[in-house]
Amino acid sequence: MFSIDAIGKGQIEGRMFVDGAWQSNSACDVIAVENPATEEIIGTIVEGTADDALAAVAAAHRAQPAWAARPAVERAALVNRLADAVHARSEALARLVTLEQGKPLSQARGEIGAVVTFLRYAAGNARRIEGDIIASDNANEEIHIRRHPYGVVVGLTSWNYPAALAARKMGPALVTGNTFVLLAHEITPFSGLALAQLALEVGFPSGVFNVVTGRGRVVGQAMVESPLTGLVTMTGSTRAGREIYRAGADAIKVLRLELGGKAPFIVMQDADIDAAVTAAITARFTNSGQICTCNERMYLHRSIADEFLDKFTASARALTIGDPLTDVDMGPKVSGLEVRKVAQIVARGVEGGAQVLLEGGPLTEGKYAKGHWYAPTVVEVQSNTSPLMREEVFGPVATALRVDSLDEAFAHANDTQFGLSAYLFTTSLKDIARAPYALKCGEIYLNRTNGEAIQGFHTGWGQSGLGGEDGKYGFDGYLRKQTTYLNWG
CATH class of the missing domain: 3.40.605.10 (Aldehyde Dehydrogenase; Chain A, domain 1)
Structure with missing residues (x-):
């Protein structure tokens, strides 16, 4: 028993x-x-x-x-x-x-x-x-x-x-x-x-x-x-x-x-950047990125992209990784198979032109010689067709694409087979009101990180x-x- x-x-x-x-x-x-x-x-x-x-x-x-x-x-x-x-x-x-x-x-x-x-x-x-x-x-x-x-x-x-x-x-x-x-x-x-x-x-x-x-x-x-x-x-x-x-x-x-999900995380030029960075870190790296509502792809308005990525990358670099029974931010991935899957998606993205801003990747030496470890990784892509923007990574890899408008971000966000969750950071009431009509998914987080309420309804659209x-x-x-x-x- x-x-x-x-x-x-x-x-x-x-x-x-x-x-x-x-x-x-x-x-x-x-x-x-x-x-x-x-x-x-x-x-x-x-x-x-x-x-x-x-x-x-x-x-x-x-x-x-x-x-x-x-x-x-x-x-x-x-x-x-x-x-x-x-x-x-x-x-x-x-x-x-x-x-x-x-x-x-x-x-x-x-x-x-x-x-x-x-x-x-x-x-x-x-x-x-x-x-x-x-x-x-x-x-x-x-x-x-x-x-x-x-x-x-x-x-x-x-x-x-x-x-x-x-x-x-x-x-x-x-x-x-x-x-x-x-x-x-x-x-x-x-x-x-x-x-x-x-x-x-x-x-x-x-x-x-x-x-x-x-x-x-x-x-x-x-x-x-x-x-x-x-x-x-x-x-x-x-x-x-x-x-x-x-x-x-x-x-x-x-x-x-x-x-599955491939949640877009949209940050516009009028957003509270510090709040958006904090939310994006939580939504990407909690449980080593193994959450269906995770921040899977970031669309950043060009005017704030540099500031956001500098702060986001610094925060990701500061995350602690180690024995999950101790006070750390991240433990291991659940299996070696999952580590290899994530590494392969990143490799294909880099082959397609993705720029690595924070090279984390698999950890295999020293205290990480045993276990299934993957360090926070941040990459920037030039196209929404990158595998990093199309496939569910389900791991601690954050991917960013610069956009020139909210309409462009919405179009990219909806260009997917998935429709579980989405995020939008903006102080524009007009854009906040538009989001539920523009985003084709079952769950939207406006100016906050992920985490469903028990009295809400957690549902997906599409696949x-x-x-x-x-x-x-x-x-x-x-x-x-x-x-x-x-x-x-």
């Missing part, structure tokens, strides 16, 4: 949590999980099979009718108890996130705080599951619109925020009367298993919350294709989203996909996804509608 108390006391053994019990599989195959700061193996997880995945979905399906029959406030009470348990173990959980994902401990503490917030917000919506009564065209008749759970919700999450993304999905899914099966990402699986341990401790009924482990293309695909799965909610890359889309197509599955999370709109997405024509003759 998995134990939060085993963190830091030798290797962690991670079994799957299905139908209220810790389970292995018949082959007993395992996947090693490493600490990205040291490359040490911190534990193993069961390499689940398609049969394991289907068993978890079946367990959730069996448990769902009784769970949905409970009053919503009773379901919410258990979700609140889970939030209490997370809060009580927050420091141990934060250390676990740092060990398996690599973000600095201060940021991991923030992630665990977000877990508590997501769960409590979902629980608070228990009395907001509402319908409508609509006047009919017929005499002695009413039209009732009711909301019902989908049944089994399958959650597929990314490795960049393994605890928060799980809570963001499971909270509203459970409060609305669905049961939940989480596929814990094989790179960062222990956060999901820790939530399972706490759910068991606070008394969740068997089968209501399940966690499976293994490869997404095996376990995840089986769960998506299962006829017992009612809704699939996934956070990950656009590539992975396309695969989920195809896997769910034959059964016409209901999908909620939060996918950044379908559906969304958070707020009343995100909560409502875990319910389907039913229309009844009530005629009393």
